[in-house]
Amino acid sequence: MIQRDTDTPDLLSALDDGLLTLTLNRPDARNAMSDPMLEAMERELAFAEGSSEVRCVVLRGNGHAFCAGGDVKAMGDGPPPPSAMNDRIAYQRAIQRATSGRLVAMAKPTLAVVNGPAAGAGLALALACDLRIMARPAFLLTAFATVGLSGDFGVGYLLTRLVGGARAREMMFLPDRISSDRALDIGLTNWVCEAEHLDAHAERIARRLAAGPPKALGYMKDHLNKALSTDFDTYMEHEVACHLDCSRTADHLEGVMAFAEKRAPLFTGR
Template sequence: MGSRNTGTPDLLSTLDQGILTLTLNRPEARNAMSDPMLEAMDRELAFAEGSNEVRCVVLQGSGRAFCAGGDVKAMGENPITPSKLDDRVEYQCAIQRATSGRLVAIAKPTMAIIHGPAAGAGFALALACDLRVMARPAFLLTAFASVALSGDFGIGYLLTRLVGTARAREMMFLPERISSDRALDMGLTNWVYEAEDLPKQAAVIARRLASAPPQALGYMKEHLNRALSSEFGPYMDREVRCHIDCSQTADHLEGVRAFAEKRAPLFSGH
């Protein structure tokens, strides 16, 4: 396992067998976001986007929480002054696109491992991932209304697409803890495991993602994202082009051979 220098202790990064694991690392603050954490995440996701070594991205938290979202204590101690509003808006627009936005758009599968509470913008980061796996004691919470904020990091957009407009409004207007079992029922998480089983089971899923054919999965993710906004005809036209492109890869040939030989395929990423 290779550790990467993120430039800050607030975010840890390791690359192991194609799995880039990003760990939010402010356990004393329940991994509340900081500018250095988000800027490091921007750099690491940019690396993942451009590196053939990275086959999937995993996002997790250290300590007892996944992520508490914005640092409410810091908001009280260092409020945004009127003279700095425009600069802060510009900064946050850029950093949200580079984090939540890139998790959604990157042509590689992403997964959030939620072992503890995911609240506010931390919940949004988890929703921006393609897949989510939760420990049974963990919970999800929008939280924004409790501190008179409207929400950021794409929370309303992502919630609406996952649970529908009526349920998203309920969750945003009237924040309540969503247990892991209820999250599973609502489609907010893909799997729930007992806390002691979560690391092992999440590792199994991550290895499956990292061993899958990367070009095919990248196109699959593109199609799934386009399905939310594209008309059916143009969607299918693009689908055909990508499908035929995949048929020209060494991975496709390997998959065909493995099928004929009744063995598991070994995809090289070519």
């Protein structure tokens, strides 16, 4: 395992056999976001997106929480003065595109390991990942209405895609806790397990993702992202081109040979 230098203790990064694990590391603040944390995440996700060494990204929190979202205590200092507001808006837009935006768009599978509360923008980060696994004691919470905010890091868009408009409105307008079992029922998480089994179960899933055919998985993610934003004919034209491009890869040949030989395929990304 290679521990990567993130230039801040607020985010830990480790690369191990194709898995890049990013750990939000402010446990005393329930992993509430800080600018150094988000800027380090931006750099690490850019590395993941461009590196053939990375086959899957895992996002998790240290301690008893996944992420509490924005640092509410710091919000007590008030908003930036009017003269600085435009700069803060530009910064926020850029950092959101580089974090939750990149998790959604990058052509690699991503997994959120939700060990504890995921609230506000922390919920948005979890929803921006392709897949989620939750420990049974964990819960989800939009929280924005509680502090008079409307939501950021793409939360409304992601919620609407995952659970539909009516339920997304319920969660945003009436910010009640969503238990892990309820999250499973309504499609906000893929798996729920007991807390003591979370790490082992998450690693098994992440290893399967990292062992998959990179080009095919990247195209699959692109197709699924486009599915709700384009018409069916346009979607199928793009789908055919990508499918046939995959047919020319060494990974496709390996998959066919492994099927014929009744063994597990070994995909290399070629």
